[in-house]
Amino acid sequence: EDQVTQSPEALRLQEGESSSLNCSYTVSGLRGLFWYRQDPGKGPEFLFTLYSAGEEKEKERLKATLTKKESFLHITAPKPEDSATYLCAVQGYSGGSNYKLTFGKGTLLTVNP
Amino acid sequence: KAGVTQTPRYLIKTRGQQVTLSCSPISGHRSVSWYQQTPGQGLQFLFEYFSETQRNKGNFPGRFSGRQFSNSRSEMNVSTLELGDSALYLCASSSLGQVQGHGYTFGSGTRLTVV
Numbered sequence: 001e002d003q004v005t006q007s008p009e010a011l012r013l014q015e016g017e018s019s020s021l022n023c024s025y026t027v028s029g030l031r032g033l034f035w036y037r038q039d040p041g042k043g044p045e046f047l048f049t050l051y052s053a054g055e056e057k058e059k060e061r062l063k064a065t066l067t068k069k070e071s072f073l074h075i076t077a078p079k080p081e082d083s084a085t086y087l088c089a090v091q092g093y094s095g096g097s098n099y100k101l102t103f104g105k106g107t108l109l110t111v112n113p
Numbered sequence: 114k115a116g117v118t119q120t121p122r123y124l125i126k127t128r129g130q131q132v133t134l135s136c137s138p139i140s141g142h143r144s145v146s147w148y149q150q151t152p153g154q155g156l157q158f159l160f161e162y163f164s165e166t167q168r169n170k171g172n173f174p175g176r177f178s179g180r181q182f183s184n185s186r187s188e189m190n191v192s193t194l195e196l197g198d199s200a201l202y203l204c205a206s207s208s209l210g211q212v213q214g215h216g217y218t219f220g221s222g223t224r225l226t227v228v
Contacts, residue, residue, distance in 0.1 A: 034216065043117075043203050043219030044156075087156070099169045100146065101217065103156040 002027045006088050006104035013078055013111050021073040021107045023088030033071050034101060035064050036087040044087055047073075078111045085109070115140065117206050117220035125226045131192040134223045138185050138206030145187040146217060147179060150201040159202075162187055194227045201225075 005024045013019055025033065032051055036044035048057045050066040057064050061082065063074040073086055085108050089101040118137040126132050138145050147159040158171040162181035179189040185206075191198055201224050205217035 036219075041221075043205075043221045046216035046218060049216050089156075099144070099161040099163070100158040100171065101148075101156075102158070103148075105155040 002090055002092055002102040004088055004090055004102055004104035006086075006107050008107060009105070010108040011110070013075075013109070015079055015111055015113050016077045018074070018076045018078070020075070021086055021088075021109070023071040023073070023104055024069060025071070025088070025090045025104075026069075027090045027092040027102070029093035031091040031093050031098075033066055034089045034091070035062075035071070035073055036089065038085045038087055038106070047086075075109070078109075080111045080113050083109055083111045117204055117218050119202075119204050119220035119223050121223060122221065123224045123226075125228060126194050127228055128194055128196060130194050131190060132194060132225060133188055133190045134202055134204075134225075136187045136189075136204030136206075136220060138187070138204075139208070139218055142206035142208045142218075143185050144207040144217075145181055145185065146205045146207075147187070147189050148203045148205065149173075150203055150222070151199075156203070159189065191225075196227050199225060199227045 003026045007022045032049045035047040038044045048064040053068045055066050061076050065072045085106040087106045089103040120135045144163045146161040148156045150156045160170045160179050161168050165181045176192045181187045201222045203222045205219045207217045
């Protein structure tokens with residue numbers, strides 16, 4: 001069974017203070033690892049998909065990286081508008097992993113001005 | 114381009130009743146998935162449909178069911194509601210559900226409260 005563990009559960013930063021969020025996973029053949037951002041009362045908003053170890057993707061102040069066991073979401077010089085819950089999810093190749101995402105419980109990021 | 118539309122946004126039901134939730138995917142998207150989100154369990158997969166066929170189902174009781182229509186719109190139904198069914202129900206659509214991993218676009222969800 002696919003599993004995703006995110007840490008920390010909550011993170012409070014000062015504006016401009018860079019940090020990283022962690023996503024550890026186990027999956028039977030990785031089809032893709034996804035990062036989403038979720039604001040209160042809204043659905044998750046897609047950020048990145050990573051497909052293989054060593055891959056990196058960037059978007060504004062966010063950079064996602066992937067190894068065979070974990071992914072990191074690096075936030076550089078965050079701003080208050082980056083405050084949200086960040087969700088990590090995996091999709092596998094085999095059997096029950098197909099066509100579904102297994103999510104971690106998320107990291108609640110708060111950026112203070 | 115319109116996003117994923119879920120209706121209704123909020124719903125209050127009584128234990129024992131049944132409920133139907135609706136999801137209209139992004140135009141051209143043929144894969145629709147449903148997830149349940151609660152504070153304790155996070156997002157959990159319910160089922161996924163592609164071209165009116167259910168391809169995968171999560172570990173939920175048979176009270177949870179769904180279907181997809183020929184225009185890709187999808188509905189999910191929960192019968193004999195229990196207090197524990199209170200949650201945010203999210204629908205996601207994808208144009209590449211059949212191909213190697215791709216981002217799924219989520220709707221804003223239906224907030225179901227069972228009293």
